[in-house]
Amino acid sequence: MGVKADIGIAGLAVMGANLALNFESKGNRVALYNRSEDKLEYFMNSAGKGKNFQATSSIPEFLGMLEHPRKIILLIRSGKPVDDFIRNMEPHLVPGDIIIDAGNSFYRDTQRRAEHLKKRGVEYVGLGISGGEEGAFYGPSLMAGCSEKAWKELEGPLNAIAAKAEGKTCCARVGTDGAGHFVKMIHNGIEYADMQLIAEAYAYMRDGLKMTPDEMSRAFERWNTTPELGSYLIGITANILKKKDADTGNYLVDMILDTAGQKGTGKWTSEAAFDLSVSTPTIAESVFARIVSSLKEERMEAYELLPGCEVKELGRVSRTQELEKLKHALTAAKLCVFAQGFSLITTAAKAFKWEIDPAEVADIWQGGCIIRAAMLTDIAKAYRKDPKLENLLLSPVFRNTLATVNSDWRNIASYCIRSNIAIPALSSTIAYYDSFRTAKLPANMIQALRDYFGSHMFERIDAPRGKMFHAEWFDSATKITSTDYNV
Numbered sequence: 130m131g132v133k134a135d136i137g138i139a140g141l142a143v144m145g146a147n148l149a150l151n152f153e154s155k156g157n158r159v160a161l162y163n164r165s166e167d168k169l170e171y172f173m174n175s176a177g178k179g180k181n182f183q184a185t186s187s188i189p190e191f192l193g194m195l196e197h198p199r200k201i202i203l204l205i206r207s208g209k210p211v212d213d214f215i216r217n218m219e220p221h222l223v224p225g226d227i228i229i230d231a232g233n234s235f236y237r238d239t240q241r242r243a244e245h246l247k248k249r250g251v252e253y254v255g256l257g258i259s260g261g262e263e264g265a266f267y268g269p270s271l272m273a274g275c276s277e278k279a280w281k282e283l284e285g286p287l288n289a290i291a292a293k294a295e296g297k298t299c300c301a302r303v304g305t306d307g308a309g310h311f312v313k314m315i316h317n318g319i320e321y322a323d324m325q326l327i328a329e330a331y332a333y334m335r336d337g338l339k340m341t342p343d344e345m346s347r348a349f350e351r352w353n354t355t356p357e358l359g360s361y362l363i364g365i366t367a368n369i370l371k372k373k374d375a376d377t378g379n380y381l382v383d384m385i386l387d388t389a390g391q392k393g394t395g396k397w398t399s400e401a402a403f404d405l406s407v408s409t410p411t412i413a414e415s416v417f418a419r420i421v422s423s424l425k426e427e428r429m430e431a432y433e434l435l436p437g438c439e440v441k442e443l444g445r446v447s448r449t450q451e452l453e454k455l456k457h458a459l460t461a462a463k464l465c466v467f468a469q470g471f472s473l474i475t476t477a478a479k480a481f482k483w484e485i486d487p488a489e490v491a492d493i494w495q496g497g498c499i500i501r502a503a504m505l506t507d508i509a510k511a512y513r514k515d516p517k518l519e520n521l522l523l524s525p526v527f528r529n530t531l532a533t534v535n536s537d538w539r540n541i542a543s544y545c546i547r548s549n550i551a552i553p554a555l556s557s558t559i560a561y562y563d564s565f566r567t568a569k570l571p572a573n574m575i576q577a578l579r580d581y582f583g584s585h586m587f588e589r590i591d592a593p594r595g596k597m598f599h600a601e602w603f604d605s606a607t608k609i610t611s612t613d614y615n616v
């Protein structure tokens with residue numbers, strides 16, 4: 130056996146292979162493992178040829194190739210395969226080993242695995258990684274959850290391969306155990322909402338403004354140069370809209386079936402929001418929108434059967450002005466989505482004692498990752514100004530922006546609602562904003578209803594908070610009140 134490797138990567142599919150090349154290009158010797166040999170063979174005879182790699186499909190051999198303390202990066206399918214793989218490695222692990230799960234694992238699984246391996250003196254690191262294949266190769270955004278001891282070993286090699294933006298490295302230890310995977314999960318939830326909002330803006334351009342894909346592409350290109358909307362996803366939308374289908378010569382986007390898939394991280398984000406009592410309606414709506422999109426046959430039937438209203442002709446409006454309004458609507462909505470995501474992060478940080486710095490999260494999302502956006506510079510600024518900020522929307526950094534975009538946001542949404550253009554994400558951001566800034570919500574009616582049928586009691590406007598009352602709405606047989614829970 131030759132010189133020991135600095136780092137090991139298990140799982141040589143698209144992410145593992147690209148990350149391995151990135152590590153090797155920074156001067157690391159890399160040991161590779163893959164369950165099936167064909168991927169290893171292909172890699173070693175193509176992109177990996179002549180480079181500093183050693184490869185095997187045997188776990189003991191793989192571990193034996195590594196320098197101590199052994200750094201073992203997993204890039205295998207998340208869920209049961211990760212548990213199976215850890216179980217297979219366990220007899221060969223020694224105290225001091227560091228396992229880095231860089232897949233999209235559920236943060237609760239990461240907490241469980243970290244707890245289990247700690248008993249054996251093995252460090253378990255949940256490493257959120259974003260940027261897809263390109264990011265893995267050129268520089269991803271990295272969000273680590275681990276002990277300080279493990280971070281001392283990893284900081285150097287991970288910083289070296291990470292993306293750089295605004296003079297900073299997009300890599301940080303955001304907390305312990307599941308913190309990295311939690312932050313990555315929220316990143317993906319925001320990504321779901323961001324993409325849904327882009328799709329809704331595209332629907333307005335296509336069905337309302339009757340723009341061609343080429344015209345839309347130019348609008349997205351312009352937006353991509355602005356501090357409000359400049360972002361990776363807006364940029365690639367401009368590219369997508371330009372692309373022609375090689376077979377038909379039509380725009381490719383027009384040839385793609387309108388059904389979106391999902392792998393579950395948007396659903397996990399929404400579940401975490403319910404668990405932690407944080408309002409993230411736009412992220413949840415974006416998951417539901419994908420579910421509805423998958424009901425293609427039912428939707429076609431419903432189109433024939435159900436009443437609606439025709440798309441209202443916009444008449445001789447200035448397209449330039451309408452696009453400016455749409456830009457304002459997207460700006461406001463995007464800000465609300467970030468507000469929802471960051472609220473979930475700061476709430477989880479308190480609940481799990483992770484001490485996540487939201488400004489640092491905004492920093493590491495500025496490069497390499499899918500949701501990188503110019504707006505994150507101001508988000509980082511807002512949290513640096515006030516690290517205890519309860520909701521991003523309250524920051525003075527964003528108040529002027531919200532004042533500027535507020536009425537156009539509503540105009541675009543109301544046109545879409547009157548014209549049968551489905552905007553679940555855009556409309557939910559308005560509902561989120563309005564609910565949040567309403568000093569007197571109608572929830573007094575909900576509490577009255579709850580007390581009426583279930584004796585759940587209510588607080589009064591003329592009594593201290595927490596003091597509960599019950600009304601005799603009708604002639605009750607028992608006079609017993611219910612134990613309540615507050616959300």
Ligand code: NDP
Pocket residue numbers: 139140141142143144145163164165168204205206207209210211213214231232233234258259260261262
């Ligand atoms: P996949 O998620 O498609 O996983 C394929 C890899 O998992 C293969 O190497 C496969 O080995 C291995 N594998 C599956 N089951 C087992 C098992 N029981 N034991 C050992 N190995 C197993 O690959 P990706 O590269 O797309 O993703 C890797 C991880 O990174 C996933 O968790 C994914 O969610 C995450 N991720 C992916 C991104 C992307 O853009 N693709 C972006 C960010 C994170 P074999 O070849 O033998 O089948």
